[in-house]
Amino acid sequence: MSAHQVAPAQESYVDVLIVGAGPAGVMCANALVGAGVNVRIIDKRPEGVLAGQADGCQPRTLEILHSYGLADQLFKEGSRVYRTTNYDQSPDGRLKRTRLSPLMPAPNARWSFGVGLSQGRIETIFETSMRAKGLTIERATVPVSLKMSEQTNDLVDAHCYVNKVSLTIAMSTSDDSMSVLEVVIERIDDPGHSEVVHAKFVLGADGAHSWVRKTLEIGAEGAMTDSVWGVIDLLPDTDFPDVRNLSYCHSSEGTLFTIPREDDLIRIYVPQSNDSQVIDPETGRADKNRSSPEKILNQARKILHPYRMNVKDNRIDWWTIYVVGQRVAERYSVNDRALIAGDACHTHSPKAGQGMNAALGDSHNLAWKLVYVLKGWAKLSLLRTYESERRNFAKDLIDFDKEWSKLFIAKRQPSNDSDALTQDEFVHMTLKFNSFVTGIGIRYFPSAIVNPQYQGLASKLIVGERVIPQTFVCAADGRPVEIQDMLPADSRFKILVFGGDIAVTGDLNALKEALIAMNLSASFIERFGHDGAVFDVLCFSSGKQQDVGYADFPMFYRSHWTKAFLDEVDMTGREGGGGYEKYGIDPHDGAVVVVRPDGHIGMIAPLSILGVEEITEYFEGFLI
Structure with missing residues (x-):
């Protein structure tokens, strides 16, 4: 083919096309590919960030990355920040330290420090994880047009390819800026490359000057x-x-x-x-x-x-x-099919270290919702909670x-x-x-997926916030286990059954009553469980190791030996105990806590037939 000929456009199909491989983009891409979603991620940069940009992670972000199995590398490479100092000018004009304090007092944080590490290294951690799952960033690639179907029937069917995106390769000029050409460009390694991508969903994670946001004609409030x-x-x-x-x-x-x-x-x-x-x-x-x-x-x-x-x-x-600049996008999506995240949604000063942390939080909130819609487990309307939750946060x-x-x-x-x-x-x-800056106190308000009706049953586990760290003891082998380690970001809802003291007959009968209700064909587990893909049930008894053994748990609550726990101090006397009290749960009445795939509490319910019915009604609101 000569240099003046234009090759016919290649066409391809994908569930989610992500534009931009910054923190929000790689976070979402890694979560989606890990859940088995067909995803592609493109970026105009010929290589990743080598220096500068965002500079670290707050305590809640550390918890989120840990839930994806990505925190260890961050801890290994980064500089841990435990303390804050304040210096002020003394009367003689000299600078003097006036205060030494914890980084940001967050009593319920799992890790009481932040980690300073360059954005480029954090992006590389995600990129390495993605590559292990078969996904790589397509660099020096940019979109040049985006067209969405105007057919209502297509838009409400999550499995229709409603986004048509034209892609070209971006050429790097001598000053390292990017020139986007709406013509086929020839490269030795990929001559005449042009492509039309048909996508079910498009995510614009392409920064403060987002091409996707501008193309969707989404304005920004602020100045x-x-x-x-x-x-x-x-x-x-x-x-x-x-x-x-x-x-x-x-x-x-x-x-x-x-x-x-x-x-x-x-x-x-x-x-x-x-x-x-x-x-x-x-x-x-x-x-x-x-x-x-x-x-x-x-x-x-x-x-x-x-x-x-x-x-x-x-x-x-x-x-x-x-x-x-302090701006928030007027909306986060168009027809629930083209969405934006990260700096494309919000810009602000970096003085409290929120930029990358907010971007990662956006994608963490969105990814599981996209997974549920694409797998046919949830209604398309679930995606609207992404905007309502994250835009309020922004x-x-x-x-x-x-x-x-x-x-x-x-x-x-x-x-x-x-x-x-x-x-x-x-x-x-x-x-x-401090709770806002650390991310520990981020709360999502009542919606289809946040129901605070029975808040009093676990008064210190705030519905809409993430689960407070606490160590419990595995009933089978006595090892201490941090509850956040039981809540990986694996796209499943975690049903935490606090079953009271099963050494007490009345408590055990209440637990069995809830079990019978869960096994009914009309229950949420049977109707929405998709053979174990949606729910993971964990049981926590307030009984003591000397009185309660693993085999004392009803079979349903010990489908595997790692599913049954005691609110007890471990055999060394160093870890665990006091979980029911810490969570504000009665040690005999118990409660059921529904934890969303992003680690935030969706609802709390009584440990009873009524409670199972209430949970079923909760899931009826957005699951299929």
């Missing part, structure tokens, strides 16, 4: 701020004593904060002192050509005085400047970010300005938002 920040990753040569902690430093010269990273690196965020000089008047965006690493460092040095901050071995891995995130960002531009006392921010006010704000 750019007038705050310009510089950020730099470097190997420090410094006498600043808290360089390996998350440190906030406030002086009359401004506010900066430092974050420890892998390989002895640190990241420094610092406001640009002359904002107008770094803004391109035509675009309104920060222009890197108007700044430099040395300008960012000079501003940092002014704030950190009298401490020294230099670069060791001339190692600067990455730097940039940016204008803080709006809260922007509101939080507006308040949080003010802390970094406010003047500090001592000052003649009566409006100056005090140290106590700064600390109060950090404590106020």
